[in-house]
Amino acid sequence: MPISLPPVPKWEGLHPLVVHFPIALLIVAPLFVATGMLLWERTRAYAVAALILMVLGTAGAWVSVASGVAAMGLATVNAEGREVMARHQELAMLVRLAFSILTALYAAIVALPLFAKRLTPKVVVPVHLVFFVLYAGAVLVLAAQSHLGGRLVHEFGVQALM
Amino acid sequence: MLRSCSRRLVVYVGLLLSAFTLVLVAGCKSGEEGTTPAEPGGMKKAVSQAEPPAKTTAKENATEEGAPELKVGTTLENLQAAFDGESNAHKRYLAFAAKAEEEGYKQAALLFTAAARAEEIHAKSHAKVIEKLGGTPTADIKEPEVKTTKENLEAALKGETYEKNTMYPEFLKVAKADKNADAIRTLNGAMTVEEEHAALYQAALDDLEGQKAITSPLWVCPVCGHTVQAQKLDFSNCPICNTPADQFEKIDQVAAAK
Numbered sequence: 001m002p003i004s005l006p007p008v009p010k011w012e013g014l015h016p017l018v019v020h021f022p023i024a025l026l027i028v029a030p031l032f033v034a035t036g037m038l039l040w041e042r043t044r045a046y047a048v049a050a051l052i053l054m055v056l057g058t059a060g061a062w063v064s065v066a067s068g069v070a071a072m073g074l075a076t077v078n079a080e081g082r083e084v085m086a087r088h089q090e091l092a093m094l095v096r097l098a099f100s101i102l103t104a105l106y107a108a109i110v111a112l113p114l115f116a117k118r119l120t121p122k123v124v125v126p127v128h129l130v131f132f133v134l135y136a137g138a139v140l141v142l143a144a145q146s147h148l149g150g151r152l153v154h155e156f157g158v159q160a161l162m
Numbered sequence: 163m164l165r166s167c168s169r170r171l172v173v174y175v176g177l178l179l180s181a182f183t184l185v186l187v188a189g190c191k192s193g194e195e196g197t198t199p200a201e202p203g204g205m206k207k208a209v210s211q212a213e214p215p216a217k218t219t220a221k222e223n224a225t226e227e228g229a230p231e232l233k234v235g236t237t238l239e240n241l242q243a244a245f246d247g248e249s250n251a252h253k254r255y256l257a258f259a260a261k262a263e264e265e266g267y268k269q270a271a272l273l274f275t276a277a278a279r280a281e282e283i284h285a286k287s288h289a290k291v292i293e294k295l296g297g298t299p300t301a302d303i304k305e306p307e308v309k310t311t312k313e314n315l316e317a318a319l320k321g322e323t324y325e326k327n328t329m330y331p332e333f334l335k336v337a338k339a340d341k342n343a344d345a346i347r348t349l350n351g352a353m354t355v356e357e358e359h360a361a362l363y364q365a366a367l368d369d370l371e372g373q374k375a376i377t378s379p380l381w382v383c384p385v386c387g388h389t390v391q392a393q394k395l396d397f398s399n400c401p402i403c404n405t406p407a408d409q410f411e412k413i414d415q416v417a418a419a420k
């Protein structure tokens with residue numbers, strides 16, 4: 001059977017194709033942040049990898065929100081579904097802002113050794129712990145808004161333009 | 163040494179990513195072309211712009227007795243019909259607003275004014291898509307039949323119910339099969355707003371005496387016509403089209419019938 005590749009999607013239909021990438025990237029990133037913290041004195045590779053994941057995830061969040069706004073006028077939903085959609089959008093914008101700030105913050109952490117050569121675990125660990133607490137909060141909002149997106153599809157039958 | 167190695171690595175990764183993107187785009191394009199002949203009886207053929215579907219009627223779907231018979235054609239024809247309907251509704255509601263004002267139903271007069279503005283916005287939105295599809299928006303404007311405000315509210319409710327339950331859902335089916343995003347957006351926005359209008363007319367009918375005093379202004383989204391009866395808007399962006407709430411038009415005066 002010949003392989004039939006999908007057509008190039010329209011901008012209004014891109015939302016379901018892009019939303020899962022930032023979710024995955026931003027949830028995996030803290031594993032690298034933690035490894036980067038543990039191996040801070042031996043290698044900076046994990047921290048840089050975490051930063052790359054966060055940059056890609058945050059960029060994905062921006063594309064997701066923009067494509068979601070383009071898709072919203074095409075969704076046929078009842079009044080309850082519209083409320084869910086409004087909340088989904090509101091939280092998605094909060095997620096975008098939160099991860100933009102967190103990525104900038106983590107970039108600053110990764111760049112710290114450029115300014116202070118000798119960073120002991122006494123400084124590195126508490127800085128990371130504060131970062132983890134903030135990150136956990138953002139992940140909770142991400143989970144909540146993703147669930148609302150799932151409800152729109154599976155409960156309210158919203159379909160993208162394919 | 164390390165620097166030249168990392169430079170090479172960047173070049174290799176760049177080349178690899180470019181090649182991957184090219185293969186993906188080329189693959190997707192060939193996939194797109196490949197699906198058309200493979201689906202002779204598919205949805206794409208059944209409702210494409212080039213080959214309009216057989217004219218169908220959906221009178222049996224109309225929820226109100228005496229609702230006009232619906233002709234479903236191509237997306238362009240459907241948009242023309244919707245443009246005609248919205249243009250007439252605009253004129254009709256302005257006349258109803260004047261009648262409500264004359265009879266002392268001030269709140270109902272505001273409601274008709276807001277709805278008239280929303281219908282005007284729908285007509286303009288449909289017109290833009292018609293022009294994009296190469297057509298010229300045309301409407302056969304009829305002289306509205308104005309009765310008492312109670313009867314006018316009933317007539318308006320009937321019209322909106324027909325549009326939200328029958329006309330727009332049928333037109334949307336064709337636009338969705340055509341994958342015409344502009345048409346889907348304008349038809350979908352109008353359908354959603356007609357549902358709001360129907361609810362507002364029903365509420366006005368349920369409290370006809372309460373319509374004699376102005377209790378609240380109305381707000382209309384300048385892009386999709388989203389109509390809200392409230393002292394203040396409790397959202398930052400239109401829930402239908404994302405237009406900022408501060409751009410909404412406040413309706414607190416009855417418009418003069420043209």
Ligand SMILES: [Fe+2]
Nearest residue numbers: 248281284352
């Ligand atoms: Fe309308």
Ligand SMILES: [Fe+2]
Nearest residue numbers: 383386400403
């Ligand atoms: Fe709107």
